[in-house]
Every structure is written in structure tokens, then in C-alpha cells.
Amino acid sequence: MGFLDIDNVTKSYGTVEVLHRVDISVGEGEFLVLVGPSGCGKSTLLNMIAGLEDITSGTISINGRVVNEVHPSRRNIAMVFQSYALYPNMTVGQNMTFGLEMHGVPKAERERALKDVAQLLQIGHLLDRKPGQLSGGQRQRVAMGRALVRDPDVFLFDEPLSNLDAKLRVDMRTEIKKLHHRLGRTTVYVTHDQIEALTLSTRIAVMNKGHVQQLGTPREIYDRPANTFVASFMGNPSMNLMPARIVVRDGAPHAQVTLDGASQKLLRLGQPALAAQDGREVILGLRPEAITDEGGADSSAQLVEQVDHVVSVVEPAGADTFAAFTVGGRDVVARLRANSQPRVGAQFPFRLNMDKAVVFDPRTEARIGD
Structure with missing residues (x-):
């Protein structure tokens, strides 16, 4: 049994099943990447973990607790979105601590968490700015900071680097990997970029048409692909x-x-x-x-x-x-x-x-x- 268990999970919209009996067990501190082409079901699965999508059948458990019917705010997860989802009328500092304030965390504790995370992400000089005054890379750091101050059981990332240019993507990829090594928190990361999947993960779930095609380490996925889809999707140029x-x-x-x-x-x-x-x-x-x-x-x-x-x-x-x-x-x-x-x-x-x-x-x- 893992820290995050996805057990025989399906998702249907009406009569159309878009996720088919997904079974994935994620160990504590593991970095799992869900990778696959657009429409393969990876973001749907991430949203089900977060509680933003209902589960049609099966169970999802976090730290031994089944969370199928648990409200997103009570799952102790933190999510970083592709769009950053920052409040434009708030400062960086307010954006990062807003969730803590909504959960009734005392001001002194909020400020301590903000200081620690701002130092970790090297964004202390940006705390009084508004999101409109930031570059794409700075906004992404703020979105990550808002997740980090929560000190959650599980981090969820939904294609967080897709809006960045090629060089900044590489830089931010390195920063995310450093953060995971430093914090050791269980992480599920969605991307369609197989280079991100191979470089960031401890394990990869390659998905296509709602099915997990292969679950394994980056080396297993790359050297011993389970089928021709995995062989051709993973690697650039492909196999x-x-x-x-x-x-x-x-x-x-x-x-x-x-x-x-x-x-x-x-x-x-x-x-x-x-x-x-x-x-x-x-x-x-x-x-x-x-x-x-x-x-x-x-x-x-x-x-x-x-x-x-x-x-x-x-x-x-x-x-x-x-x-x-x-x-x-x-x-x-x-x-x-x-x-x-x-x-x-x-x-x-x-x-x-x-x-x-x-x-x-x-x-x-x-x-x-x-």
C-alpha cells in the first residue's frame, strides 16, 4: 500500500468511459509523472486526485484515508496550475498566504511560512509586487510558493511549465527537481513533454486513450518499453x-x-x-x-x-x-x-x-x- 493509492479508478461522462480501471500506487516522497498525448486522461486523473472531478468507480486514498467524498479543501493537497491562477489584485505575498488565511492559520504562522518559502524560491524581493508586474518565470515561482506554504501531503502539478519559453522551461525543471530533493514530498506531475517526464520523475505512468500503457522507472520506460506506443512516444527522436x-x-x-x-x-x-x-x-x-x-x-x-x-x-x-x-x-x-x-x-x-x-x-x- 502506497502513500497515494489509485485503485481500479474509472471516469465516465454519460455512457462514455474516458479512464479505464487505473491502478497506481505512489510511495511516500515519490515523484510520479503522468505523461501522454492530449486527451489521454492524465489531467482528468489529476483532477480526480485533487477532488475537482468526481470518481465514477474505484477509490483514491491519501495517507491511508479514502478521499472519494472528501472536499478538495480537506484533502491536504496543493495544486499548481498551468495558468498560474494568481489573483491580479493581490500582491505576491497575499497570493501566497491567501489559502492559509482562509484556513484560519494565525498571522504569525503565515508570515513565518511566507518568509521560509520566499527564501527557498528566491522571490523575497517580489512579495510586494502584483502578478501583472512579473515575468512568466516569476509567476510560476509564485504559484509554486503558494503550494509550498501549505505544507501538504501531496503536491499536484498540471503542466506547470507549458506557458514558458524553451530555456526557462529547462531552468524551472531544474528548480522543481531541486525542490523535490530538498522537501521529499509526494508529487504527481502531469505533462505531455516526455523529456520533462524522463528528467523529473522517480516513476512514470505513460497514458493513452484512458489506459495506463506502462508504469515504471524512467530507465525501464526508455530501455524496455511495454509496447510500440510507449516506444514511439518516449524519446526524441523516438525509437x-x-x-x-x-x-x-x-x-x-x-x-x-x-x-x-x-x-x-x-x-x-x-x-x-x-x-x-x-x-x-x-x-x-x-x-x-x-x-x-x-x-x-x-x-x-x-x-x-x-x-x-x-x-x-x-x-x-x-x-x-x-x-x-x-x-x-x-x-x-x-x-x-x-x-x-x-x-x-x-x-x-x-x-x-x-x-x-x-x-x-x-x-x-x-x-x-x-
């Missing part, structure tokens, strides 16, 4: 997914892929259990960083295959160079070193780290072989 056939040679499983025209290549696989799938059509998955140039190949890899192939696209990207080629009619993206020199229309010797390969069933789209 390469190539049609292949399992072929056994000398007792060892290989993935047979089609290169230019009808030419084929056998790529060794590191999962011995796949030998039982001889002749089966599969989808082979490899992250772009597992496809590189000779000097960039992982020296600790046990299974490295070379594929000489014509380059179709080259994209310099500062520290990396991305190059694309075609396997089985699908574009495959390789992450090469910046000083690599692939040329469009020319052959290039790509090195594939098959230790990192994963295999999926093309019918169910689920991972197989382990």
Missing part, C-alpha cells in the same frame, strides 16, 4: 521501429531486415528466448543512439552489427549529427557524433548496438522475448 523476421542461425536468434531493394541483413539478438520464435514476423526497435558511427559505438556492447547503407537525410544538431536511411520501407534515424561526415546519397557504415534491441509483436504491439 526506430523496423519490420523484421526472427531467423535462428547456429541456435541463436537473429532479426532479418530488408535493406535496399531485396537485399537482406541478419542482425544478432541478445535474447535467447527469441529462438523459440523462429520464422515469426516481428517489429525490431532500436533507439537512435544505438545506431551510430564506428568511433561512437559503445565499447562495452556485446553485440554490435555493421550495416552499410545509403544515407537519405543528414541533420547537423550541434553536439550530434542525425542521419536517416531506410529499412523495410521505414525511415531509420541514427545519432552520430558531431564530427561524423555522412553524405546524402552515399554509403555509410552504421554500427548497431543490438544489446539495446527490443522486439514487438506486430499484431498486439506488445514487447516480446523476455
Whole structure:
């Protein structure tokens, strides 16, 4: 049993079920990120935890107490919204302490909490300003400060960085991670940005169409995706997914892929259990960083295959160079070193780290072989 338990929870609007039997247990001090495309149900689930949406069936418990019928103000949670939701006629200090005042917290205690949080967030010099006088990043700090002064059991974040520019998003992401390390409070964070999910979380719930597709650590989600949806959604660029056939040679499983025209290549696989799938059509998955140039190949890899192939696209990207080629009619993206020199229309010797390969069933789209 966790600190926050979401047990067999569903949500329906009329006859339409939008959340389907969600089961997630969040440990005390854990940072859970709910990630998925727009409309997948992640914000609905967060609002149900907060008490802003009713639960159709199932239970939600916080610190051992079922809160299905508990008013939001009595759940001891604090929520940071995408829109900041600051009162424009109040100063920063008043915005941050308004909730405490409504709960009857004595003035001396409110001022002490305000001072501590303002120092933590480095916004002490902004306390007398109005929200209209602040930048987007400063408003986000104030919204976080309003949550922090509450000293809640659970922090809820609903896409809090989506209104910020790219650099400020990275900076604020770092600040949120520092705060979590310092405070150690149970946190549920909603985002559609898979980089935020991977960098902030202790665990991730990847959602799609109201279902939790996979629940695991960032490393589990990235290296061992449960299905092709998780494989393609998590990672930038996403995992390469190539049609292949399992072929056994000398007792060892290989993935047979089609290169230019009808030419084929056998790529060794590191999962011995796949030998039982001889002749089966599969989808082979490899992250772009597992496809590189000779000097960039992982020296600790046990299974490295070379594929000489014509380059179709080259994209310099500062520290990396991305190059694309075609396997089985699908574009495959390789992450090469910046000083690599692939040329469009020319052959290039790509090195594939098959230790990192994963295999999926093309019918169910689920991972197989382990």
C-alpha cells in the first residue's frame, strides 16, 4: 500500500468511459509523472486526485484515508496550475498566504511560512509586487510558493511549465527537481513533454486513450518499453521501429531486415528466448543512439552489427549529427557524433548496438522475448 493509492479508478461522462480501471500506487516522497498525448486522461486523473472531478468507480486514498467524498479543501493537497491562477489584485505575498488565511492559520504562522518559502524560491524581493508586474518565470515561482506554504501531503502539478519559453522551461525543471530533493514530498506531475517526464520523475505512468500503457522507472520506460506506443512516444527522436523476421542461425536468434531493394541483413539478438520464435514476423526497435558511427559505438556492447547503407537525410544538431536511411520501407534515424561526415546519397557504415534491441509483436504491439 502506497502513500497515494489509485485503485481500479474509472471516469465516465454519460455512457462514455474516458479512464479505464487505473491502478497506481505512489510511495511516500515519490515523484510520479503522468505523461501522454492530449486527451489521454492524465489531467482528468489529476483532477480526480485533487477532488475537482468526481470518481465514477474505484477509490483514491491519501495517507491511508479514502478521499472519494472528501472536499478538495480537506484533502491536504496543493495544486499548481498551468495558468498560474494568481489573483491580479493581490500582491505576491497575499497570493501566497491567501489559502492559509482562509484556513484560519494565525498571522504569525503565515508570515513565518511566507518568509521560509520566499527564501527557498528566491522571490523575497517580489512579495510586494502584483502578478501583472512579473515575468512568466516569476509567476510560476509564485504559484509554486503558494503550494509550498501549505505544507501538504501531496503536491499536484498540471503542466506547470507549458506557458514558458524553451530555456526557462529547462531552468524551472531544474528548480522543481531541486525542490523535490530538498522537501521529499509526494508529487504527481502531469505533462505531455516526455523529456520533462524522463528528467523529473522517480516513476512514470505513460497514458493513452484512458489506459495506463506502462508504469515504471524512467530507465525501464526508455530501455524496455511495454509496447510500440510507449516506444514511439518516449524519446526524441523516438525509437526506430523496423519490420523484421526472427531467423535462428547456429541456435541463436537473429532479426532479418530488408535493406535496399531485396537485399537482406541478419542482425544478432541478445535474447535467447527469441529462438523459440523462429520464422515469426516481428517489429525490431532500436533507439537512435544505438545506431551510430564506428568511433561512437559503445565499447562495452556485446553485440554490435555493421550495416552499410545509403544515407537519405543528414541533420547537423550541434553536439550530434542525425542521419536517416531506410529499412523495410521505414525511415531509420541514427545519432552520430558531431564530427561524423555522412553524405546524402552515399554509403555509410552504421554500427548497431543490438544489446539495446527490443522486439514487438506486430499484431498486439506488445514487447516480446523476455
